[in-house]
Amino acid sequence: xxxxSESAVEKALDQKMSDASHKMIGKDVSVYYGEKRALFxxxxxxxxxxxxxLIGPSGCGKSTFLRxxxxxxDTIENCRVTGKITLDTxxxxxxxxxxxxxxxxxxxxxxxxxPFPKTIYENISYGPRIHGLSKNKADMDQIVxxxxxxxxxxxxxxxxxxxxxxxxxxxxQQRLCIxxxxxxxxxxxxxxxxxxALDPIATAKVEELIHELRANYTIxxxxxxxxxxxxxxxxxxxxxxxxxxxxxDTDKMFTxxxxxxTQDYIMGRFG
Amino acid sequence: MASTHIxxxxxxxxxxxxxxxxxxxxxxxxxxxxxxxALVNSDAALAQKVISDDVxxxxxxxxxxxxxxxxxxxxxxxxxxxxEIVGSLRIASDLERVGDLGKNTAKRVIAVQGTGVPRxxxxxxxxxxxxxxxQLKDVLDVYATRSAEKxxxxxxxxxxxxxxxxxxxRELLTYMMEDPRNITTCTHLLFCAKNIERIxxxxxxxxxxxxxxxxxxxxxxxxxxxxxxxxxxxxTE
Numbered sequence: 332x333x334x335x336s337e338s339a340v341e342k343a344l345d346q347k348m349s350d351a352s353h354k355m356i357g358k359d360v361s362v363y364y365g366e367k368r369a370l371f372x373x374x375x376x377x378x379x380x381x382x383x384x385l386i387g388p389s390g391c392g393k394s395t396f397l398r399x400x401x402x403x404x405d406t407i408e409n410c411r412v413t414g415k416i417t418l419d420t421x422x423x424x425x426x427x428x429x430x431x432x433x434x435x436x437x438x439x440x441x442x443x444x445x446p447f448p449k450t451i452y453e454n455i456s457y458g459p460r461i462h463g464l465s466k467n468k469a470d471m472d473q474i475v476x477x478x479x480x481x482x483x484x485x486x487x488x489x490x491x492x493x494x495x496x497x498x499x500x501x502x503x504q505q506r507l508c509i510x511x512x513x514x515x516x517x518x519x520x521x522x523x524x525x526x527x528a529l530d531p532i533a534t535a536k537v538e539e540l541i542h543e544l545r546a547n548y549t550i551x552x553x554x555x556x557x558x559x560x561x562x563x564x565x566x567x568x569x570x571x572x573x574x575x576x577x578x579x580d581t582d583k584m585f586t587x588x589x590x591x592x593t594q595d596y597i598m599g600r601f602g
Numbered sequence: 603m604a605s606t607h608i609x610x611x612x613x614x615x616x617x618x619x620x621x622x623x624x625x626x627x628x629x630x631x632x633x634x635x636x637x638x639x640a641l642v643n644s645d646a647a648l649a650q651k652v653i654s655d656d657v658x659x660x661x662x663x664x665x666x667x668x669x670x671x672x673x674x675x676x677x678x679x680x681x682x683x684x685x686e687i688v689g690s691l692r693i694a695s696d697l698e699r700v701g702d703l704g705k706n707t708a709k710r711v712i713a714v715q716g717t718g719v720p721r722x723x724x725x726x727x728x729x730x731x732x733x734x735x736x737q738l739k740d741v742l743d744v745y746a747t748r749s750a751e752k753x754x755x756x757x758x759x760x761x762x763x764x765x766x767x768x769x770x771x772r773e774l775l776t777y778m779m780e781d782p783r784n785i786t787t788c789t790h791l792l793f794c795a796k797n798i799e800r801i802x803x804x805x806x807x808x809x810x811x812x813x814x815x816x817x818x819x820x821x822x823x824x825x826x827x828x829x830x831x832x833x834x835x836x837x838t839e
Contacts, residue, residue: 557678558678561680585680585681586680586681586684586685586818587681587682587685587817587818587819588681594681595605597680597681598607598679598680598681599607599608599609599612600605600606600608
């Protein structure tokens with residue numbers, strides 16, 4: 332075991348967070364679906380090695396913003412994104428950006444676990460193979476094991492790597508999807524309500540995983556569960572009607588938020 | 603609070619807490635005022651009533667604690683709601699202590715009954731208790747309105763009570779020095795004065811809690827103090 336105590340690790344991480352450079356910077360981001368405007372000039376920076384939670388009522392634009400971060404909105408017809416989003420120093424909407432490579436750097440985990448209808452091993456090895464990340468079988472075995480280890484799933488599946496991924500329980504499938512996202516060594520992981528289809532125990536395991544992944548990755552999570560945002564994130568951003576209402580330290584957000592709309596929403600009040 | 607929760611049962615739970623706090627406040631105030639009246643009038647029956655009323659206050663504090671725990675478990679309150687509930691717990695415990703101080707004063711009525719309370723000291727005690735009870739009454743009114751400014755204003759008034767207490771302390775010492783037969787009564791009265799002074803401190807605590815509940819920030823600066831009794835009588839060069 333690591334000799335550093337749990338709290339020392341936490342402290343080091345928090346220190347790292349407060350010094351954190353902005354991993355991704357969103358400047359004046361607006362999104363239009365045809366005529367309809369879904370996001371209004373959002374300025375939101377994502378800090379490195381930090382879990383940022385996006386909250387807000389349905390239709391507030393939080394998922395839309397999340398999907399801008401790895402250009403998932405490109406797949407939607409009529410969708411137009413304006414403003415600028417950078418990953419480190421790269422403008423991700425620049426014409427020279429390879430979108431496939433971008434999505435390897437900025438991975439995504441969806442609401443419903445969606446493993447490929449293939450074996451557990453193939454679920455993990457698919458990404459590294461198409462991105463040419465392994466030289467040989469031994470190399471690939473190592474990537475698969477490391478990814479499953481990191482996702483906290485190795486112990487549960489190591490004896491059945493060649494069984495179908497769809498045969499796992501919902502919670503295991505979701506952790507498999509996280510392992511799959513990790514396998515291509517992303518820098519940022521986007522999660523769109525990753526626990527909304529899971530029971531409380533599976534949810535707790537995924538949340539524990541998010542907590543651990545923070546040391547190596549930058550995470551942005553959309554969640555409808557206020558308690559989940561409070562539990563897993565260090566920064567919280569509140570969206571309402573396509574606008575970013577408030578972005579703050581999570582501790583501050585859930586004890587004494589600055590904006591009345593945030594207050595009303597998290598306390599479950601009528602505005 | 604302008605807006606209401608989507609879940610009306612949640613509002614009911616918060617209202618229950620705030621109603622019970624107000625009831626506790628009313629009773630604590632009554633007990634303390636009765637205790638001082640019993641003391642200056644040597645009224646043992648009234649003192650006995652104060653002592654038995656304390657049970658009601660203790661019971662109310664426990665009920666508020668239970669309800670707050672259940673509400674936290676069921677609603678997972680955040681922001682102003684969370685501060686409201688935690689504040690209720692703190693205020694209930696302050697009020698329970700106020701009741702204890704009233705009860706302790708009432709218990710001493712029997713001890714000083716034989717000699718009675720000298721008129722001059724009685725006036726001093728009454729004046730001290732008037733100050734403390736106004737403080738308590740005002741803070742309970744502020745609790746009803748949740749005004750941070752008024753809470754802060756009350757907090758700065760504790761000084762007056764401290765100064766009055768110090769002067770009473772001095773007076774009691776003088777009586778004891780004049781005639782050793784006064785020592786028993788004066789010692790009891792000294793405790794009574796201390797009890798009353800402590801009521802003012804609890805009122806100040808409550809004012810600070812209200813400030814926190816409303817603003818989410820702790821009131822700034824040290825609370826004003828003018829209690830120099832702890833060094834009184836020390837030999838100075």
